Amino acid sequence: MVVTLLIAIAVLSYLLGNVNFARIIAWKQNVDITKQGSGNPGATNTLRTLGGKAGIIVFVLDILKGVIPAIIAVFAFGGYTGLSHHIVLMGTNESYFALFLCGFAAVLGHNFPVIYKFKGGKGIATMFGVFLVAQPILTIIVFIICFFCMLALKYMSAISMLFITTLVVLQMIFVPEGNNVGLYIVLALLLVLTFYGHRSNILRLYRGEESKLDLLKYFKKSPKTQEEVTKVILKRLKKMPVDDEITVKDLFDKLRIKDKAMGEKALKEDIQITELVKIVGEGNIEDCTILRVAPIVEDKQTSEEQTHNEEIQTNNTEI
Numbered sequence: 126m127v128v129t130l131l132i133a134i135a136v137l138s139y140l141l142g143n144v145n146f147a148r149i150i151a152w153k154q155n156v157d158i159t160k161q162g163s164g165n166p167g168a169t170n171t172l173r174t175l176g177g178k179a180g181i182i183v184f185v186l187d188i189l190k191g192v193i194p195a196i197i198a199v200f201a202f203g204g205y206t207g208l209s210h211h212i213v214l215m216g217t218n219e220s221y222f223a224l225f226l227c228g229f230a231a232v233l234g235h236n237f238p239v240i241y242k243f244k245g246g247k248g249i250a251t252m253f254g255v256f257l258v259a260q261p262i263l264t265i266i267v268f269i270i271c272f273f274c275m276l277a278l279k280y281m282s283a284i285s286m287l288f289i290t291t292l293v294v295l296q297m298i299f300v301p302e303g304n305n306v307g308l309y310i311v312l313a314l315l316l317v318l319t320f321y322g323h324r325s326n327i328l329r330l331y332r333g334e335e336s337k338l339d340l341l342k343y344f345k346k347s348p349k350t351q352e353e354v355t356k357v358i359l360k361r362l363k364k365m366p367v368d369d370e371i372t373v374k375d376l377f378d379k380l381r382i383k384d385k386a387m388g389e390k391a392l393k394e395d396i397q398i399t400e401l402v403k404i405v406g407e408g409n410i411e412d413c414t415i416l417r418v419a420p421i422v423e424d425k426q427t428s429e430e431q432t433h434n435e436e437i438q439t440n441n442t443e444i
Contacts, residue, residue: 142234191254
């Protein structure tokens with residue numbers, strides 16, 4: 126009876142994990158998330174593709190995919206027994222094993238969903254939800270620390286792996302007394318899923334090719350008028366060194382320019398921009414490259430004015 130109940134909850138947890146909110150929310154906006162950005166149907170790629178609001182919605186819903194199975198499992202098999210060290214929740218061996226087994230099933234469903242031919246996300250948000258139920262206070266503390274690390278370093282993949290590794294280690298330290306072999310195995314499997322899902326990111330980190338993620342950028346308002354679009358493009362191009370280059374697509378993405386026609390008009394028709402850069406390529410503007418070719422005239426004039434003022438001051442001193 127107990128084994129049957131555990132298997133039933135685990136199977137339902139896996140099926141719940143199959144529900145991919147990134148795909149659903151992107152589909153509602155006529156976007157195939159698997160063909161955008163990294164192609165990963167998860168919260169991070171949703172953030173990059175659809176913006177901050179959509180990214181947060183997917184993140185929260187993916188967390189709930191871990192929270193719901195974990196809550197059902199922990200209370201179906203004994204619940205919590207008390208609080209240790211003032212911040213660590215303790216439960217029975219059975220309740221914690223059931224919690225993490227069903228949580229693992231939900232993550233497995235998210236990463237390898239049968240309804241999407243086993244092509245899913247990386248499961249970090251869903252694991253977050255599982256640990257929120259197991260150790261809410263510890264998990265929130267670790268999350269806050271990792272969040273600020275993310276803002277500073279901007280490597281989402283590295284911080285995600287650090288986040289889950291820290292939680293797994295802490296949970297292995299604070300376990301109920303008794304036989305916990307099964308619990309250790311499930312925790313280890315969560316760690317395996319984390320690093321397996323980030324295997325391509327690990328290679329890029331090793332090669333120094335991993336792209337950074339500026340979280341705060343995705344919560345800034347996109348330029349809406351032609352004047353605003355031209356202004357942000359000019360400001361960005363002025364910061365580029367001479368002979369440096371950037372693709373038009375990357376420029377539009379970095380500046381959150383959604384109206385590509387306005388961006389193209391600014392690049393081709395604004396006098397200040399056309400004096401600073403050269404557009405290399407033909408066809409679709411987003412497939413072209415922007416090459417910085419000229420120094421900033423304003424900076425040169427400012428420098429000449431400063432030199433002239435210094436000469437005047439020197440002459441006055443001599444007199």
